[in-house]
Amino acid sequence: MHLYGGTVAELARHIDDEAFIAAAERRFTEAFGHAPGPQEVQSWRRSWPALVKVLQAAGLGELYVLLEYCLPATGERVDALLLGTDASGRLCVVAIELKQWTHVQLSPLRPGMVRTGERVVQHPARQVGGYVHYLQQWVARDDYPLTVRGTVVLHDAPAHLVADLRAQAIRGPAATHPVLGRDDLTAHPTPEALAERLGCAGLKPCSRADVERFLTIRHRPSxxxxxxxxxxxxxxxxxxxxxxxxxxxxxxxxxxxxxxxxxxxxxxxxxxxxxxxxxxxxxxxxxxxxxxxxxxxxxxxxxxxxxxxxxxxxxxxxxxxxxxxxxxxxxxxxxxxxxxxxxxxxxxxxxxxxxxxxxxxxxxxxxxxxxxxxxxxxxxxxxxxxxxxxxxxxxxxxxxxxxxxxxxLTSQFRCNGSRAYQQWIDQLFEPAGTVPTWQGTDYDLALAANPEQLDHWVTEHSRSGVTARITAGFCWPWDSPPTPPLLPEVTITWEGPNGPRTWARPWNSRTDTQHADHPDVPARPYWATDTGGHEQVGCIYTAQGMEYAYNAVIIGEDLVRRGDQWVAQPEESHDSPLRDLSPQRYLQYALNTYRVLATRGTRGTRLYSTDAITQNYLQTLIHPQDL
Incomplete structure (x- = not known):
């Protein structure tokens, strides 16, 4: 899938027409099921004309160009692909990564990453290197030989920024992909010299049959x-x-x-x-x-x-x-x-x-x-x-x-291999019925008296070098900004010996990338494993599928125990797809949620309920945590 295909010269005739951008927006929406964001559309307006100007100056007007070419197996998109034939007559594809950067922040501690604005992203040479690797490993094959190259075009970047990015990419595969800035993108001394800088030296136009075969070839791993x-x-x-x-x-x-x-x-x-x-x-x-x-x-x-x-x-x-x-x-x-x-x-x-x-x-x-x-x-x-x-x-x-x-599969390998704990948790989170007192000796289970106990238990384990995390039902708002500092939204007040006490922690980060200025706040996918995750509270969508050594679970007021049965209170949930369900329908999702959260710990678990009646019920089943 791509948003445009044609020769560079054909593209040049349409690139400044606002109808061309509107057509690209419609094609994007049809292909991906949602409209492109305004920032993406703005980048098209700025980068596509700049690229066309450079390619024409390099005498490459007859090469075929694909804009926003999708790599199907990964879902990633290449800003532009140039197709031509090399001196041997083999089809050659040049992947081009376009950036409008004028300044970024670099760190020698993270040579593969750069910071632009509030985002931390891949170094563009590594990014285009990934595209090259994909095309080599998923498209090229013995019966379809293909030459693949990659180039980074930073059409607004000053010379000092380009020099810094080149220095950062001097080692490893990224070093093979040129990084070109504003001063590199002129035809002086000759168009041929510019074509060589772009990785397009000696390329000739390919046939429409070559283009069609490239667009229809099946992508599969080599x-x-x-x-x-x-x-x-x-x-x-x-x-x-x-x-x-x-x-x-x-x-x-x-x-x-x-x-x-x-x-x-x-x-x-x-x-x-x-x-x-x-x-x-x-x-x-x-x-x-x-x-x-x-x-x-x-x-x-x-x-x-x-x-x-x-x-x-x-x-x-x-x-x-x-x-x-x-x-x-x-x-x-x-x-x-x-x-x-x-x-x-x-x-x-x-x-x-x-x-x-x-x-x-x-x-x-x-x-x-x-x-x-x-x-x-x-x-x-x-x-x-x-x-x-x-x-x-x-x-x-x-x-x-x-x-x-x-x-x-019947054998238990998490929870210290304790089938007794797994069976007990399964019984605890049945909708109704009698639950036996926990008598197991092969798994560390206890009840915390308050969230401060949970926090102390998790912090001590984290200081000793093992993973420990706090999770909770989705019973508090989650309105933190996408970048840290995070808001302490999971807030619990309880009656202490000297009066009311309040404990608060933020939910885990909402974003998939870590913020450069907050190394102690892991990105969402790595909350369960990376340093600092114990200082945020994870929810079911972050914790499911993960495991860690010690596991603290806060049962919110969306699920409370009344007599010999659990009662669902969906109005206490802040999970918008669920809170409008009937209590009867919400109940099974809540039971499943807390069962999953209670089975993340490989060595030990602490439970705590914010509902006093439920907490009292759990006290009849589980020994309290030692102070």
Whole structure:
């Protein structure tokens, strides 16, 4: 997908026409389902004419140009691609990253990042290097040789800024991609010299057939990329399997091979509660599948937080293999693909789970791949726009004529391996009924008397070098600005021995990137793992899929205990998609939410309820925390 395609000379005839920008806006909206932001449109107005002027000055008017070219497997967009043929007659693609920068802040401590305004972004040479790597690994292949180059065009940047950016990119792959500023973008001494600076030396116009083939070629990972990914994943300690996890992995691989041998589309459902190893098994399976001949695997998750954590673990070079699954099926999934769908219970079911026979996007994914391995825990569905059951999968397979297999994971590897704790938590968050007193000795569970106790417990563990986090139900406003300092919105007042006391902490950051001036405030995807996360409160959308050693959970007043049953109070929620639900419907989402939050800790958990009656009830079940 792209917003414009044509020769540079053709583009030059339209680029100053406001109707051209309006047409680009319409095409963007049609392609992505939402309108481009005003800042993006303004960047088009400033950068596209500047690029056209430079390309014409370099004598490149007959080369083919694509504006806002989408890399389907990653969802990223290249500002501009130039297509031509090199001296050997091979198609050559030049990825161009455009910036309007006139000043940025650089730090030797973070050479791959720069700060512009309030944002911290990738160094542009690294950014364009990622595009080059993608085109080399997902498009070029033995039967389609392709030369790929990359260039950064900073058309407003003064010489000193360009020199600083070049110095920062002097090492590593980014050094191979030229960074050009305002003074570099003139035709002196010759147009040929400018073309060489742009990485376009010797390029000739390509045929329309070459363009058409490039636009229609199927994007899929190269064998070399898959082999490296398999080696990296196999070598990561984070993905080491223990006991029954490895047995489950082998059973799943056997089911996948059996499905392939039958030659019909197949679903393998893998069910298991929190801590049974669904994610680590999925990652190891991805490594196994990457090392098989003619593989075309993907690891998908509806959780952007989990996706980013996994990419950081295995390396960003493999980001097309591990991606977020929301409203569209990722590109490149074909009849030979094996797809691993982790956290499938969070798959989108728009408009509403109650009104749809089967989630449309998920159904398209299942119909496109050869085998889909679906990792599922029905009791982790926390919104009405999510949700999937084992029975739905089975019925869908029968209806579509797919083969179906089910593997249930039972061994517990989180919560210190305590099945007693997992079973007790499952009982605690049933809608009604008697809950036994906690008698377990293999997991550190206690009740905190107040939030200050929770805070002290988490802080002490963090100081000793282990991860500890506080989470809470979504019962407080979340209006902090996107950049720190964050507002202390989670505020709890209780009656202390000397009168009322108040404790307050901010929610975790709302943004996906860390602010340069606040290194103690992790970006949202890394709240569970990075330094400083213990000083903010995480919610279900930040914590789900994550784990940490010590886990403090604040049960808000959206879920209270009355007699032998839980009572939902959706009016106490600040989660707008949920607060308008009826109490009966809200109840299961609230129970699922707190069950998930209570199972994040690998070594210990502390519970605390802001509702006095519920806190008294918990005191009958759990020993109080030692002071």
């Amino acid at each position: 064998p070399a990329l898959l082999e490296r990914a398999g080696e990296v994943i196999s070598g990561r300690d984070a993905f080491t399997l223990v006991g029954d996890q490895d047995l489950a992995r082998q059973e799943i691989l056997h089911a996948v091979e059996a499905a392939r041998a039958r030659g019909i589309k197949s679903i393998v459902a893998v069910t298991g509660g929190p801590g049974t190893g669904k994610t680590v098994i999925a990652c190891r399976l991805l490594g196994d599948l990457c090392r098989q001949p003619d593989g075309n695997p993907r690891l998908l998750s509806p959780s952007g937080t989990l996706t980013r954590q996994l990419r950081r673990t295995v390396g960003d070079s493999f980001r097309g293999l591990i991606t977020t699954f929301l409203n569209n099926v990722p590109a490149g999934i074909t009849h030979d693909s094996v797809v691993l769908l982790d956290e499938a219970h969070r798959a989108r079911t728009y408009p509403d789970h109650q009104h749809s026979a089967f989630p449309a996007t998920l159904g398209k994914l299942l119909g496109q791949a050869a085998v889909t391995v679906v990792f599922l825990d029905e009791r982790q569905t926390v919104r009405p726009t999510e949700g999937l059951t084992l029975q739905q999968l089975r019925q869908h397979a029968q209806h579509r004529g797919f083969s179906f297999a089910h593997i249930d």
